[in-house]
Amino acid sequence: MKKAASVKKAASAKKAASAKKAAPARKAPAAKKVTVAPKKATARVKGAAPAKAVVHPPGDESRTALVRRARRINRELAEVYPYAHPELDFDNPFQLVVATVLSAQTTDLRVNQTTPALFAKYPTPEDLAAANPEEVEEILRPTGFFRAKTKSVIGLSKALVEEFGGEVPGRLEDLVKLPGVGRKTAFVVLGNAFGRPGITVDTHFQRLVRRWQWTAETDPDKIEAAVGALFPKSDWTDLSHHVIWHGRRICHARKPACGACPIAPLCPAYGEGETDPEKAKKLLKYEKGGFPGQRLRPPQAYLDAGGKPAPPLGAG
Known part of the structure; x- marks a missing residue:
């Protein structure tokens, strides 16, 4: 009786080993290709090759990290658009x-x-x-x-x-x-x-703050409240100008100029648009020509070939 059980057990082990040997090995899943933003914005340094730097996934951000990233984006945009105004x-x-x-x-x-x-x-x-x-x-x-x-x-x-x-x-x-x-x-x-101070939630503002993952809200009033909580009240008006100007000139709705964007390393949506620096530059909208009757406010700023603000209109 014991001998029969041993023979049966040995046969089962042999069968299991054969099945394991015959089974094809599973392939490891292919690594997902991640588009990486340049360490420094290519629009700011003419001819610079993009250096790789991983953008931290906003999904892993703490509240403090989100506030810091949002405020840094605003500071960067303030340097690019020092003349931003209505x-x-x-x-x-x-x-x-x-x-x-x-x-x-x-x-x-x-x-x-x-x-x-x-x-x-x-x-x-x-x-x-x-x-x-x-x-x-x-x-x-x-x-x-x-x-x-x-x-x-x-x-x-x-x-x-x-x-x-x-x-x-x-x-x-x-x-x-x-x-x-x-x-x-x-x-x-x-x-x-x-x-x-007030936050102007127009179509550009809505698009960009969602693209930057400052908020997932879609209602303008809720967007206003969510973004307002990330900044001091004194920053609200200028923040609105910076975001709207950026949306009109670089971060377009259909094809953002990612390769010419000064805040590319801070943007979780980097790669949604054109990442090649030369091709991206062709997507920039400068809106040259000024505006009729503009008298009381400083003229708008444009980006020069290196991505820095060019002299105001009429400047020597």
Whole structure:
């Protein structure tokens, strides 16, 4: 009996060994190829070969690390865009609130080409409140959605006259009551006409802060709160300018110029766009030519061939 059990056990072991030998060895999974950002932005050093440096995965970031990375990005952008400012022309809060309302669904350049005629004919809220809508529509036609915009600017002008004595209020809760004025427009006005900090969450800002993984929120109000918590309140207005300028010039929606980006080592989305430095440079948008009527603010900065700010327009 014992002998039969031993024979059976030996046969089973032999069978198992044969099966193991016949089974094909499993291949180890191929390592995932990771696109690595250059250690220093290639846009800043002409002809420099990108040095490899691993970007820390934001998913592994602590709250402290996220705050540090976000603030460092803002500091880097401040060096690249030292002249960042609202790209709408205005001489007073009334002109700014009207121009910002008109900027919806069009470019700031188009608005700046349109507002000189509008403000020449209707320089005050009282003038625009009493305007013939058809005449205003004709002036605003180039900006698109001109009928809705005409209704908004005439409506907000009437509200300014009737409720605020013809003056633009300096409080958020009052501004958002004006026709056509939401939180985004209100913060543009508060930050740039009254010097009161605010975060402007436009389409560029939303795209970039999500791309940089500062937040996963999609609602503008929640984005505003999440990003605002990463920075001192005093930084909010300039931060908005830096991010928006970068979104317009380098970090485009469809094809960002990753190889010419000054914050590439800090960006978890590096590699979504063109990483070759020479090809990336061709994607940069300088928006040369300035803006009509620009008088009170410093001219915009451009990147030179080495990626550093070029002299302002008109500078020797």
